[in-house]
Amino acid sequence: MSSxxxxxxxxxxxxxxxxxxxxxxxxGLGSIWKFPYMVGEYGGGAFVLVFLACIxxxxxxxxxxxxxxxxxxxxxPANALAALARDVGQPAAWSWAAFAGMLTALLILSFYxxxxxxxxxxxxxxxxxxxxGVTPDxxxxxxxxxxxxxxxxxxxxxxxMFTSAVVIAKGVVGGLERSLRIMMPLLFVLLLxxxxxxxxxxxxxxxxxxxxxxxxxxxxxxxxxxxGHAFFSLSVGVGSIMIYGAYMPKSASIGGTIVSVAxxxxxxxxLAGVALFPIVFAAxxxxxxxPGLMFVxxxxxxxxxxxxxxxxxxxxxxxxVAAWSSAISLLEPMVAYLVERHKISRxxxxxxLALACWLFGLGTVFSFNLWKEAKFFVNDAAGFHLxxxxxxxxxDFFGVVDFFTSRIMLPLGGLCFxxxxxxxxxxxxxxxxLAMRHPLAFEATFFLMRYVAPCGILIVFAAQLWx
Ligand code: TRP
Numbered sequence: 001m002s003s004x005x006x007x008x009x010x011x012x013x014x015x016x017x018x019x020x021x022x023x024x025x026x027x028g029l030g031s032i033w034k035f036p037y038m039v040g041e042y043g044g045g046a047f048v049l050v051f052l053a054c055i056x057x058x059x060x061x062x063x064x065x066x067x068x069x070x071x072x073x074x075x076x077p078a079n080a081l082a083a084l085a086r087d088v089g090q091p092a093a094w095s096w097a098a099f100a101g102m103l104t105a106l107l108i109l110s111f112y113x114x115x116x117x118x119x120x121x122x123x124x125x126x127x128x129x130x131x132x133g134v135t136p137d138x139x140x141x142x143x144x145x146x147x148x149x150x151x152x153x154x155x156x157x158x159x160x161m162f163t164s165a166v167v168i169a170k171g172v173v174g175g176l177e178r179s180l181r182i183m184m185p186l187l188f189v190l191l192l193x194x195x196x197x198x199x200x201x202x203x204x205x206x207x208x209x210x211x212x213x214x215x216x217x218x219x220x221x222x223x224x225x226x227x228g229h230a231f232f233s234l235s236v237g238v239g240s241i242m243i244y245g246a247y248m249p250k251s252a253s254i255g256g257t258i259v260s261v262a263x264x265x266x267x268x269x270x271l272a273g274v275a276l277f278p279i280v281f282a283a284x285x286x287x288x289x290x291p292g293l294m295f296v297x298x299x300x301x302x303x304x305x306x307x308x309x310x311x312x313x314x315x316x317x318x319x320x321v322a323a324w325s326s327a328i329s330l331l332e333p334m335v336a337y338l339v340e341r342h343k344i345s346r347x348x349x350x351x352x353l354a355l356a357c358w359l360f361g362l363g364t365v366f367s368f369n370l371w372k373e374a375k376f377f378v379n380d381a382a383g384f385h386l387x388x389x390x391x392x393x394x395x396d397f398f399g400v401v402d403f404f405t406s407r408i409m410l411p412l413g414g415l416c417f418x419x420x421x422x423x424x425x426x427x428x429x430x431x432x433x434l435a436m437r438h439p440l441a442f443e444a445t446f447f448l449m450r451y452v453a454p455c456g457i458l459i460v461f462a463a464q465l466w467x
Contacts, residue, residue, distance in 0.1 A: 007074045007246045009336055015252035019261060020180045021329075022235075022244050026265035027184065028326030029115050030233040032191075032319055033294045035269040036276045038229055040287035042222035045213040048273070050222055052266070054230035054456070060262050061453040062414040063236045064445060065421035067254050068433040070245025072425075076336035077101060077239030080246065081420065090424055097416035101238035102334040104409040106353065107401055108238070109330040110361035113164070114398075116323035117156030118295055119316050121146060126312035131303035136283035139300045143292050147368035157361055160320075164327040165354035168335055169347040180325060187318040191271045193311065197301055198278035207278035210287065211270075224464040227457070228406035233265055235326065237410030239333040242417070246336075254434055255445065291398075331357075367398040376400050415457045422450030 012018045039047050073080030077098035085094040125131065125146075131139060146152060198204055231237040248254075276294065279301045280287055289296065302312030331353055338349045363371070375394030378385040388394065395403060421430055427446065436442040 008340065009247065011247045012249060014249065015257055017177050018244065018248045018252060019257055020177060020184070021247075021325075022241060022258075022261045023184060023264050024180045024322070024325030025235040025240055025244065025329035026233065026261055026326070027187075027268050028322045029112060029119075029319070030229070030235075030326070031265060031269040032272045032322070033115060033291070035229065035233065036273050037289065037291055037293040038225060039211065039273055039277075040280070040289065040293055042225055043215060043218040044210045044287070046215045046218035047222040047226050048211055048270075049214055050219060050226040051230055051269075054227045054460075055234065055262060055266055057448065058227065058414065058453045058456045059230040059234045059236060060258065061445070061448040062231070062418050063234055063241055063258050063262060064254060064434070065417045065449050065453075066236055066239070066242040067245035067248065067258055068430060069417065069421055069425070070239075070242035071248050071250070071254065072429065072433050074246050076246070076340050077242045077333050078337050079340060080242060084420075084425055084429075088424060088426060088429075094416075094420060094424070097413060097420070098239050098242075098333070098337075100409065101413045102337065104405050104413065105238040105240065105330040105333060106357050107360070107409075108232075108405050109327055110357045111364040111398055111401055112323065112327055112330065113160045113357065114153060114157045114361050114364045115291070116160040116320060116327060117153060117158075118146065119320045119323060120159055121152065121156045122295065122299065123313055123316040123320065126299065126302065126309060126316055129309055131299040131312065132309060134300065134303050136285055136296070136300050139296045139303070140285075140292075142299070143295050146295075147292070150365055150369045153365040153368070154362065157365055158358065160324070160327070161354050161358045161361070164324055164331065165350045167324070168328050168331050168354075169350040179321060183318055183321045186314075187322055188268065188271075190311065190315050190318060191268065191275055194275040194279075194298070194301065194315075195271060197305055198275050198282075201278045201282035203278040203281040206281045207274060207276075210277050210281075211273050220463065220467050223460050224407050227460045228408075228410055231410035231414055232406050233269060234262055235329055237413035237417070238330070239413075240329040243333045243336050244329065253436070255436055255441065363397040364401065367396040371397055411457050411461070415454055418449050418453040418457075422446070422454065 012021065069080055069084060070077070073083050075083060078095040081098050082092035082095040085092055130142065134142070198207065235241055276297055277287065279297050280293070283297065283300050285297060298315070299312065302308035302315070331350065334353055335346060335349050338344060339346055373390045375391040375396060376387050377400070378388045378391040378394035380391065380393040385391070430446060431442055434442060434445065436445065
């Protein structure tokens with residue numbers, strides 16, 4: 001028998017499959033739906049540049065840390081952290097970072113599934129020709145109708161959650177590979193087609209300026225959101241990438257692999273933004289429109305070009321699949337943990353977890369209709385209220401879940417993972433696992449993981465508190 005440890009859940013066939021799976025996890029609604037509307041909300045170029053800096057200096061080092069922890073221990077995140085900590089005589093309580101991560105992942109999935117459902121809904125709407133020749137105002141009203149109808153949202157939310165649970169029940173290794181190999185490149189091609197269209201709108205340069213003009217006065221406001229989104233976009237901070245790392249073959253080089261995944265993900269985000277904003281301006285829409293931005297802008301674009309109807313259908317199918325491969329990675333850490341720990345079947349665990357997320361997701365569904373007026377953390381002229389019905393300011397239920405997960409839990413999770421790899425595991429173990437050819441490359445990576453990423457996270461938190 002070989003002495004190499006292998007995960008009980010299986011293992012990727014090769015480095016390519018890991019890249020596909022990790023890219024499938026990273027590229028999703030975060031790049032195509034969330035990134036553009038956050039850029040719009042936080043004022044364009046300043047947000048984009050801070051986001052890129054956070055990806056490079058914090059996101060990638062944390063992603064490396066997660067992957068190497070997972071691959072070294074070959075178990076689900078909670079057991080991985082406990083086992084590696086025990087190896088060096090540290091408390092097994094490190095596994096709490098992974099438990100917090102699993103919970104965060106489930107919370108994210110609860111709203112992720114609702115938005116994934118919007119994409120599924122749009123596949124049919126596109127196919128029916130609902131968007132042919134419509135004006136931007138009409139698409140806006142259409143979207144308003146969709147999210148205003150709780151039963152419609154619940155239906156698609158259920159479809160999304162159910163299909164994700166089926167895939168995860170069958171096991172991640174294997175099934176995912178086939179679909180991703182075709183769908184991911186196709187999504188990329190369609191984004192390029194959209195980019196081609198936005199070049200013809202006459203507002204392309206305006207879009208580029210909006211995306212890349214740096215306005216220093218906006219940096220501070222966008223700092224924490226940009227860092228949080230860097231984590232969200234790369235799928236780091238909860239153990240998703242750690243569990244995928246546990247399935248990674250020993251021969252694959254972690255450094256090159258992770259950098260490729262991060263580059264692909266970032267590229268898709270930028271591409272989505274550069275393609276979207278010219279259309280936003282051409283249609284006279286408001287960039288800070290919020291979560292509906294993509295669902296109003298793109299149907300309008302598809303509705304006004306030849307073959308737009310077919311392309312629109314294909315596009316929303318691909319977004320659905322991209323969302324779906326991300327959703328799977330959100331469930332996987334908890335599923336793998338429960339299977340390891342209690343020896344229960346994947347199918348059973350997946351069903352119950354999906355059901356719990358589905359239930360919690362109803363809160364997000366209602367945020368757009370029945371509970372629209374319910375606002376939390378209201379801080380306005382009348383002072384601070386934890387909760388107020390009908391307030392102008394404040395966060396709705398979806399806003400609270402999003403804030404808590406992306407801006408607090410993901411960076412905290414990332415901080416724990418980076419500190420664990422940089423300070424607890426020890427230099428020799430990290431060097432062995434990274435197996436970088438060049439000693440200088442290792443020194444630089446280890447420095448980023450040990451000092452830059454943790455300090456960066458703390459500085460952003462501090463800046464937010466003192467601003
Ligand atoms: N990265 C995915 C996206 O951009 C979402 C996602 C998947 C995620 N797994 C995650 C976010 C883990 C945070 C943590 O759409």
